[in-house]
Amino acid sequence: MLKIIAVIIVVMIVLAVFAAAAVKKGKSTITKTEYEYKKRQLLSDNEKKVYQQLIDALPGYRVFTQVELSRCIEAEGPSHLTISGKSLDFVICNNDFDVIAGIEIDDKSHAKTKRTKADARKNNAMEVAGIKLIRWPATPLVSITKIQNEFPAIPEPTRTKTAVENTQEKKIKILEQQLFNMARKLEKAEITMVAVPATN
Numbered sequence: 066m067l068k069i070i071a072v073i074i075v076v077m078i079v080l081a082v083f084a085a086a087a088v089k090k091g092k093s094t095i096t097k098t099e100y101e102y103k104k105r106q107l108l109s110d111n112e113k114k115v116y117q118q119l120i121d122a123l124p125g126y127r128v129f130t131q132v133e134l135s136r137c138i139e140a141e142g143p144s145h146l147t148i149s150g151k152s153l154d155f156v157i158c159n160n161d162f163d164v165i166a167g168i169e170i171d172d173k174s175h176a177k178t179k180r181t182k183a184d185a186r187k188n189n190a191m192e193v194a195g196i197k198l199i200r201w202p203a204t205p206l207v208s209i210t211k212i213q214n215e216f217p218a219i220p221e222p223t224r225t226k227t228a229v230e231n232t233q234e235k236k237i238k239i240l241e242q243q244l245f246n247m248a249r250k251l252e253k254a255e256i257t258m259v260a261v262p263a264t265n
Contacts, residue, residue, distance in 0.1 A: 107131060111203050112154060115170055119155060122212035125219030126165070127158040134187065137164050138194045148190050151183070153198075157216065165216070166197040173203075 108116060108130060119128045134148040137156060155168040169187075174180055184200075191198040199215055201207045226234070 111172075111206070112170060114206055115168075115201075116155070118207060118209055118212060119157070119168075122209040123157065123216055123219075125160070126216065127160065127162065129156045129158065130154065132156040132167075134190065137167065137196060138190055140190070144190075147186050151187055159219070164196055166199055167191055169198065169200045170203050171200055 112130070116128065116130055132153050132155075134151040134153060135145070137153065138148055140148055153167040154170045157165045157168065159165055169184075171184075175184060188198060201211075
């Protein structure tokens, strides 16, 4: 009798183990199949407007958006932890991709205590790294004039002339020289005609 009971208990334990394994496997399968990924906009509507303002206001500069702070600042050890996971709304570079400044667009959420502390750490990191950080409110939209006041104008690079343009320019110069020579000859001919006395 005891043997039968022992066998029954063993069978129940085995069945319980298999059942638990099946449930765990089922949960794992469900979890994996429930992963969802959706495309999202890189910029908010307001950030899109600011981006266009920056492009229009800063010819000669390169404008980047949503840049991780660690791409602009090199930090090691504990210092790296203070910038990890943080980003800048916009980064302005010159044509050599040297970072000139970072730009943050502050909406109402930046008034919260948690955001204020995070902003202070970001401000400090940029200051220590020697990079200018500009903060503008989300509204009203920053003007082109205000943007240009923060950055010196960079002269547009001189466009290299094509071979066709150089050839045409040479032809024009030759034609101008020929016309000049013809005008000089006509002028000399008129002087000669005036100098010759009229005969009766």
